[in-house]
Amino acid sequence: MRVVVVGAGFSGLAAAAALCRGGARVLVLEARERVGGRVATRRLADGTALDLGAQWIDPTQDRMAALVAEHGLTTFPSAAHGRPAVRWDGRLRETPPESVRQTVNLLDDLAAGVDPAAPWRAARADEWDRLTLGGWLSTTAPDPVTARYVGRLIAGGLLAVDPDEVSLLQVLFYLRSGGGSGSLLGMAGGAQQDRLVGGPALLAERMAAALPSGTVRSGAPVRAVHQDGHGVVAHTDEGAYRAEAVVVAVAPALAGRIAYAPALPALRDALTQRMPMGSALKLHAVYPTPFWRADGWSGVTTSADGPLTETVENSTPGSTRAVLTAFSYGRQARDLRRLSPGRRRAEVLAALVELVGPAAAGPDDLVEHDWSADEWTRGCFCGALTPGSWRDHGPELRRPVGRVHWAGTETATRWAGYLEGAVLAGERAAAEVLARPTA
Amino acid sequence: MRVVVVGAGFSGLAAAAALCRGGARVLVLEARERVGGRVATRRLADGTALDLGAQWIDPTQDRMAALVAEHGLTTFPSAAHGRPAVRWDGRLRETPPESVRQTVNLLDDLAAGVDPAAPWRAARADEWDRLTLGGWLSTTAPDPVTARYVGRLIAGGLLAVDPDEVSLLQVLFYLRSGGGSGSLLGMAGGAQQDRLVGGPALLAERMAAALPSGTVRSGAPVRAVHQDGHGVVAHTDEGAYRAEAVVVAVAPALAGRIAYAPALPALRDALTQRMPMGSALKLHAVYPTPFWRADGWSGVTTSADGPLTETVENSTPGSTRAVLTAFSYGRQARDLRRLSPGRRRAEVLAALVELVGPAAAGPDDLVEHDWSADEWTRGCFCGALTPGSWRDHGPELRRPVGRVHWAGTETATRWAGYLEGAVLAGERAAAEVLARPTA
Structure with missing residues (x-):
């Protein structure tokens, strides 16, 4: 089977490796002149x-640990x-006040009720998705400084967004996906x-080098993906590449900028408009x-x-x-x-x-x-669904469209937004492709 | 001056007409085989x-009235x-209960404090933008049926979105831009x-026909816009067109799918990710x-x-x-x-x-x-900024990027989301282009 992978970040490289192990002939098309995606x-x-x-x-990121070992690297x-320091109300202290722990614990407690594979199924999903984290904190945190600090720490520190632009449900999903606040915020x-x-770019380079020679083509942004009953063709400025399946291993916001023929179904396209x-x-x-x-x-x-x-x-x-x-x-x-x-x-x-x-x-x-x-990333750490979007658009994150399968750390259910999530998502998409009924 | 307009909806056609009146030579590149955009x-x-x-x-839509007359059409x-009917709690009635009028009046009162040219400057803008309309209704409407009905009527009827995916500030902007709920929801x-x-498609056809022969090229989706110190080039599958300026007259979500060189500034690109x-x-x-x-x-x-x-x-x-x-x-x-x-x-x-x-x-x-x-529209009635996005991304709506100017009804400050807003936005962008210092 011939497969094209769009994007040579960790997700695309992991997908390519898994596809090669499964016997596929793989071509990875990368827009940049380098591999690694959001790593440099x-x-x-x-x-x-x-x-x-x-x-x-993180010590629980098993796939990353395995890749590090496989490619002869060390950590x-x-x-x-x-001691750490906390700037609070204009002064430095060693730890934040107890109100922070209490508020973050509340978030962890709520997150325990969220299935990261289907956050929209949580009993209070609708309520949590119509509420921004900022809105929740303004009524839940015991004082404004705690609200501001926790908002910056959780929305900012984990998703690089403002607490006012992300829903409580999106935050709970992310907390759960990464094992809770203790795991996500911790150093040792x-x-x-x-x-x-x-540096992590070295691992990406080794992952690329371990693929069969010529697998990765850089400087080749994919502009269009055309599919029909016989196959799929990925179009770049320099040439077109035919395959039996495509793995799109870029964030949904960027995946939406590729021209698809036939056009993507309404709900899948709408997802790409709602995950900045x-x-x-x-x-x-x-x-x-x-x-x-x-x-x-x-x-x-x-x-x-x-x-x-x-x-x-x-x-x-x-x-x-x-x-x-x-x-x-x-x-x-x-x-x-x-x-x-x-x-x-x-x-x-x-x-x-x-x-x-x-x-x-x-x-x-x-x-x-x-x-x-950066034209080929357009934001970090990752994409996050906008408030009110999980119920209808979350189920589209991983749903293939014909011969097009979706990878990228945004599609992970474990360690979404992290390198580990990128690898897991790439390997999940590769497994989907290898399980396709051969024509 | 030579100008390329991207999109032959009402905004692009109005921009082209205004540019021609101003002495520019204009080419309108339209993806579809027809003109009119979100009209058919x-x-x-x-x-x-x-x-x-x-x-x-609407009777206050002066530019639409003028275009209808100019092109020999009638309304x-x-x-x-x-009598109208309202389905409420499983039964039909002639009017909704008083609670609906009270709740909608509250929205109109708040909207009076929003400048549609700069909603982010409202005194309570941050608070209103972190709150979804659904969240606001859940604590403000006197009962759940009123909350649901008003949410459907206002978020749905005006913006075609769910009350849970749109902020109170976005709703207030839209109410103000269209003259308030009485104006927006009214028939006579x-x-x-x-x-x-x-039908309105006929007006679009007449607007296109009134342009100099050959001005509108259909079946020509613009894939890329490249600019340098000397000019700008719009690339289609069939050819490239050089101009001194470009007016992009499609919704931000679609404008973001064009490949720009140099790449768009971070904040402008981020806007296109936040206006589904x-x-x-x-x-x-x-x-x-x-x-x-x-x-x-x-x-x-x-x-x-x-x-x-x-x-x-x-x-x-x-x-x-x-x-x-x-x-x-x-x-x-x-x-x-x-x-x-x-x-x-x-x-x-x-x-x-x-x-x-x-x-x-x-x-x-x-x-x-x-x-x-529909690949060339991707949703109706219009784009709406996601919660928490107005402060940082609203100012980018109309800010030109070099030789690229932005039209489309989403950029209007009066009747945004309507045909009138599309025309006003197109004419505003044309005026910007005509006012450019000539090189």
Whole structure:
């Protein structure tokens, strides 16, 4: 069987590998000149490596662990020196007040009633999907600072969206899909536990290199997918590729920009209109030393206010310099995006000073990458269904349309939005294709 | 100046006419083989004409009135014989209870504080945009039937969406843009007052015919728009067209499917991911006679339950047969869409029987058109920003990107979502282009 895979991110690469194992002849068409999707590494002149996109691995992410081992790579634990800090009501403290734990626990309790394979079946799904997280917090959190902090931490930190643009149901789905807030927000023992030696882009490159020679064609955006009773043809600017099935391994928002013939069914097309990509800015401040450690701080901070929601030490063992990585989400990220580069730098550094001290004001380098401006990603971390959309459009996430199957981390039921979800989704789509009745 | 207009709906045609008046040489590229966009007329064998899309004109829609006169067409008043009916809690009544008027009045009162040119500037904009209409109704309407009825009437009847998928702010913007609920929901004196003799598609055809010969090229979907310092090129499957400016006169959701080079700025692209098209099914039941009139009813009904939210007599003077047109919106429309044609017909006819009596069970014809399945429209009546999106993405609606200007009824500030809004938006975009500094 001949199969075309659209997109050489982790989902497309995992689909391709599984299809090859199943005996298919596979062609992966990738828009960019590189593989890896929402993963990229930038190396500074002195060798300091910065992970511009997805970068962490959780100890329960079995498929990622297996891929790391299979491709001869290793992981190292994220930096963990000293105490975290929380900026709360204009002051630093070591932990957020108890009201935060209580509010997040409430979310986890509700999430326990959501099946990540069918969130729309939850008993209170309609009620939860008509309520934004921001709206829920405004009546549930015991005070406005707690509401703001939890909104930034959960909507921002997990989905890179504003609490006002995402429904409670979408948040509950995501919490459940990633094993709950403890798992998702944690460093050691959680989703930010480990990093890849050499960076995650290296794993994508090895996954691509392990495919039969010529499998991945880069610089080849798929513009159209035409199918009929005999097969399917993927059209690029340079040529057309015939196959028995196609796996579209890009986010729904991007999948909707491909021209399909026949046109997609109404409900599937409507899904692609209702799953916008998140809005994250990830900024790397590079310093001569991890100065924050001197005061006993870890560099891990979260904030109830200001343009940055969180920071984390992101230095790489063996590097001569220290990296503090900051995240801005949703409306804060969009506000930063509107500024001139100079103004943005000034605002970011002022916020860093508030979070880790005056030495943050003068980094050697400040490196940003805006995935929302990147034509072939258009937002990070992932797509999230808009409020009120789960009931009618959720069931379309994984439903094949003829010979077209859907992968991408947005279609995962476990670790959706993560590299693990991308791999699981790619392998699920590959299994669907291999199970197709052969004509 | 040479200008390319993308889309020959009312907005694109109005833009082209205004550009020609301003001395520009214009080419309109239209994906379909016809003009008119979300307007189409179907003629049955006996001559009965059915307006499948937009069809009504309000007495305050000055530009539409002027176009009708300019192109030698005339209007006729919508049928108005007898009493309307409301299906409420399983029974028919002549008017909804007072609770409906009170709840809708509350919406109008709030809408008075919204500037349709900048809804995000309303004092309570953030609060209103994080709240869905469904959520607002659940705490504001005095009882669940009133909440359901008003949600169906306002979110459904005006935007063809579910109350749970649209924010209060989006609804308030729309109410204000169309002059309030009395204007928007009214037959005589309101937005449903008049119809076009010959159907609105005829006006679109005359608008196209009045342009210089060869101005409109049909069957030419624009796939890409490339701009540089010297000009802009619109690419179709058949050829590329160079111009000094482009007016994109399709809804944002469709505008996002064009490939731009350079890629659109992050916030403009994000807008196209956050303005899904509504979900309406418009069904025309054709009968030998307007049997409902015999009992003193008008055929105008609204319903708090069931798959159909409203019906209206839609017969055309001089036709030998009577037409009852029914509308289904949001989740009800999506539920109908999932059924087989036979099941859908049975459900629709059963609902019609409940609304206008047993004679509704046996129409001569039942004609449906699903704009959500139509590749070049992808939903009706219009696009609506998703909850939480107005503050950051509303300002991008009309902001040009280099040589690319944006039209389409979604960009209007008056009668957004209507033919009038389409024309106003097209003329506004044309004025922007004509005011460009010439290189």
